[in-house]
Structure formats: structure tokens, C-alpha cells
Amino acid sequence: MTDHQPQYKALNFIVEKGDMLPPITLLGVLLLTGLIWxxxxxxxxxxxxxxxxxxxxxxxxxxxxxxxxxxxxLLPK
Structure with a gap:
């Protein structure tokens, strides 16, 4: 039998690089706001x-x- 563990690539990305997501979102909305204005x-x-x-x-x-x-x-290690 093979021991198959799912990869959950999106969750792993958020866990590893999640600290950059909020500032990128903030800057994106501010740039869009400036562009609209x-x-x-x-x-x-x-x-x-x-x-x-x-x-x-x-x-x-x-x-x-x-x-x-x-x-x-919840995810196995």
C-alpha cells in the first residue's frame, strides 16, 4: 500500500508566505484608489x-x- 498524503499547495503557500499577503492587499487597494481618483x-x-x-x-x-x-x-505532519 502507498501512504498517500494530500499536498494542500494553497494552504502551504499561505502558511509559508502569508506575512506578505496583507501588505500586498493593502498596497493594491491603495494604488487602485489612487488610480480611480x-x-x-x-x-x-x-x-x-x-x-x-x-x-x-x-x-x-x-x-x-x-x-x-x-x-x-488538523493537517498531518
């Missing part, structure tokens, strides 16, 4: 974009931590 949108887009970027940063940080806890507790 620069293209002629109202100035109200800037504070709304900053608020959305901060919220997504917190959500991504908690998601990475949650995945790390799940992988640590």
Missing part, C-alpha cells in the same frame, strides 16, 4: 479607499492566522 472620480473615493484598504488588511491578517492555526492543528 486620478482618473476623475470624486475626492470622497480617497478616504473610502483608505478605509476599505485598512479593513481588508485586518481581514487578510486574520485569515492568514486562521489558516495557520487550522494547518497546525
Amino acid at each position: 486620478w482618473s476623475g472620480a470624486s475626492i470622497i473615493v480617497v478616504p473610502a479607499g483608505i478605509a476599505v484598504a485598512a479593513l481588508l488588511y485586518l481581514l487578510m491578517r486574520s485569515y492568514v492566522e486562521l489558516v495557520r492555526v487550522i494547518v497546525d492543528m
Whole structure:
């Protein structure tokens, strides 16, 4: 019999390189906000974009931590 263990590549990527995901998300949303404002949108887009970027940063940080806890507790080593 073969001892087959699933690879879970996405989870392993998040566990190993998860610290870079929240800042990349933050910068991406801020750059998109600046691009939208620069293209002629109202100035109200800037504070709304900053608020959305901060919220997504917190959500991504908690998601990475949650995945790390799940992988640590549930996946075989």
C-alpha cells in the first residue's frame, strides 16, 4: 500500500508566505484608489479607499492566522 498524503499547495503557500499577503492587499487597494481618483472620480473615493484598504488588511491578517492555526492543528505532519 502507498501512504498517500494530500499536498494542500494553497494552504502551504499561505502558511509559508502569508506575512506578505496583507501588505500586498493593502498596497493594491491603495494604488487602485489612487488610480480611480486620478482618473476623475470624486475626492470622497480617497478616504473610502483608505478605509476599505485598512479593513481588508485586518481581514487578510486574520485569515492568514486562521489558516495557520487550522494547518497546525488538523493537517498531518
